[in-house]
Amino acid sequence: MEKLILVSNDDSIEAKGVHELVRTLRTLGDVVCVCPVQPQSGMSMALTVNRPLTVKRLPDYHGAQMYRVDGTPVDCIKIAVDNLLPRRPDIVVTGINHGSNAAINVVYSGTMGGAFEGCAYGIPSVGFSLTSHSEDADFKACLPVVEKIVKEVMEHGLPAGICLNVNMPAHVDEYKEIRVVRGCRGRWNDRYDEYRDPAGRPFYWLAGNFINEEPDKENTDEWCLAHGIVSVVPVKLDPTYERPEEFSWLCEK
Amino acid sequence: MEKLILVSNDDSIEAKGVHELVRTLRTLGDVVCVCPVQPQSGMSMALTVNRPLTVKRLPDYHGAQMYRVDGTPVDCIKIAVDNLLPRRPDIVVTGINHGSNAAINVVYSGTMGGAFEGCAYGIPSVGFSLTSHSEDADFKACLPVVEKIVKEVMEHGLPAGICLNVNMPAHVDEYKEIRVVRGCRGRWNDRYDEYRDPAGRPFYWLAGNFINEEPDKENTDEWCLAHGIVSVVPVKLDPTYERPEEFSWLCEK
Numbered sequence: 411m412e413k414l415i416l417v418s419n420d421d422s423i424e425a426k427g428v429h430e431l432v433r434t435l436r437t438l439g440d441v442v443c444v445c446p447v448q449p450q451s452g453m454s455m456a457l458t459v460n461r462p463l464t465v466k467r468l469p470d471y472h473g474a475q476m477y478r479v480d481g482t483p484v485d486c487i488k489i490a491v492d493n494l495l496p497r498r499p500d501i502v503v504t505g506i507n508h509g510s511n512a513a514i515n516v517v518y519s520g521t522m523g524g525a526f527e528g529c530a531y532g533i534p535s536v537g538f539s540l541t542s543h544s545e546d547a548d549f550k551a552c553l554p555v556v557e558k559i560v561k562e563v564m565e566h567g568l569p570a571g572i573c574l575n576v577n578m579p580a581h582v583d584e585y586k587e588i589r590v591v592r593g594c595r596g597r598w599n600d601r602y603d604e605y606r607d608p609a610g611r612p613f614y615w616l617a618g619n620f621i622n623e624e625p626d627k628e629n630t631d632e633w634c635l636a637h638g639i640v641s642v643v644p645v646k647l648d649p650t651y652e653r654p655e656e657f658s659w660l661c662e663k
Numbered sequence: 664m665e666k667l668i669l670v671s672n673d674d675s676i677e678a679k680g681v682h683e684l685v686r687t688l689r690t691l692g693d694v695v696c697v698c699p700v701q702p703q704s705g706m707s708m709a710l711t712v713n714r715p716l717t718v719k720r721l722p723d724y725h726g727a728q729m730y731r732v733d734g735t736p737v738d739c740i741k742i743a744v745d746n747l748l749p750r751r752p753d754i755v756v757t758g759i760n761h762g763s764n765a766a767i768n769v770v771y772s773g774t775m776g777g778a779f780e781g782c783a784y785g786i787p788s789v790g791f792s793l794t795s796h797s798e799d800a801d802f803k804a805c806l807p808v809v810e811k812i813v814k815e816v817m818e819h820g821l822p823a824g825i826c827l828n829v830n831m832p833a834h835v836d837e838y839k840e841i842r843v844v845r846g847c848r849g850r851w852n853d854r855y856d857e858y859r860d861p862a863g864r865p866f867y868w869l870a871g872n873f874i875n876e877e878p879d880k881e882n883t884d885e886w887c888l889a890h891g892i893v894s895v896v897p898v899k900l901d902p903t904y905e906r907p908e909e910f911s912w913l914c915e916k
Contacts, residue, residue: 451712453707454707455707455708456706457707459704462868464864492855493867518709530851574913592903593901593902601745613717614716614746643904645904646904648848651845651897651898661843
């Protein structure tokens with residue numbers, strides 16, 4: 411039987427990145443693509459519990475089944491696996507995101523939210539991102555990387571509880587290298603820009619910039635992206651700290 | 664100067680759990696409480712990037728400043744630290760959640776989303792949950808536990824990048840023990856219940872139950888909760904897997 415590939419994203423069913431992804435993966439198996447109606451950037455592993463979901467099947471795209479769901483990336487993966495797919499998928503692939511999900515962004519990313527959810531089902535899962543927010547970004551160089559990594563993961567599998575966060579630098583004609591590294595330490599230096607509505611009431615929009623706290627470290631994703639290299643960061647679903655005994659001071663009488 | 668305590672939750676500014684939390688923490692320092700307008704259960708670390716936020720100050724509650732924000736728990740923490748607070752808080756405390764956030768729930772929880780966000784700012788952060796979804800749940804037994812843990816954490820601090828996921832079993836008059844343990848392995852056995860709208864179109868609501876995959880393990884949060892014990896799970900913000908070199912097969916030509 412053909413491999414079954416579940417595709418999703420967080421930029422919505424209308425995004426260029428997911429269409430490029432679907433066309434590339436069609437050569438590797440049967441593709442079912444289940445994406446949010448609305449952009450879901452920054453939705454992390456949010457799931458919808460307080461209202462129901464609706465699902466609509468759209469016309470096939472290059473032989474792939476296409477669905478849209480009025481929910482989050484996690485909702486898309488859940489309803490696809492539980493209700494829409496004919497069998498358990500062999501792999502979950504999310505993206506290609508319009509924008510970086512390197513470093514701390516991995517925890518906020520809806521693209522990675524979808525990949526983590528695939529991982530929660532025990533399915534090998536990979537999220538792909540390109541470091542360009544442009545709606546019309548050029549994904550050409552990404553496609554051979556996507557094909558190679560998805561093929562390898564379908565062949566080797568992934569250890570339980572671990573999925574892959576793949577980031578690709580924009581404006582590169584051909585990637586010379588793929589490196590498996592760790593997420594760069596750093597933080598967002600947030601600020602909220604203040605505006606006034608027509609009645610004079612304030613409202614606030616999140617702005618800010620990423621502070622790279624280890625710019626010279628070669629074995630980090632941010633370093634790779636700054637040097638034209640594709641970064642692959644294996645990430646764990648379960649956040650449990652391995653040595654709870656270090657916190658025994660909390661239990662003393 | 665008094666300690667500054669930032670309080671938030673995911674059940675909204677109207678929830679009983681956060682009011683009980685505020686009243687308890689008032690004895691330990693200055694409290695500012697910044698909560699979502701709408702319930703945000705299951706919102707994980709979602710943050711709002713595609714629209715602006717509004718903020719409203721409400722009347723003080725037992726001497727604490729109260730604000731509501733039309734966003735997620737992460738938004739509440741960000742805008743509090745960046746714009747609303749007079750100084751950097753000494754601790755972020757979220758909850759008390761109406762419902763368990765033990766085991767895999769930690770990754771979907773908005774309560775823990777807020778705590779993880781405090782952790783992203785480098786502030787010691789703790790999320791508290793009671794295993795009862797009742798709007799009118801009885802939090803009486805929780806309050807001495809909250810007080811003890813918040814006091815200890817303000818005194819000792821927490822290691823960078825680690826926050827605490829505290830769960831308390833419902834229907835216990837007095838907790839005999841607090842244990843620091845790890846998150847129980849398990850998964851949600853989801854299903855989507857199908858309904859029909861008045862026009863006959865289907866819609867779907869997430870249901871299902873948690874499958875505990877290690878019910879007999881004493882050093883897990885689920886075991887504690889089943890035995891009347893408060894569980895404390897130290898959890899890490901950064902999901903990076905520690906041994907990326909195990910994935911070098913991905914880079915081979």
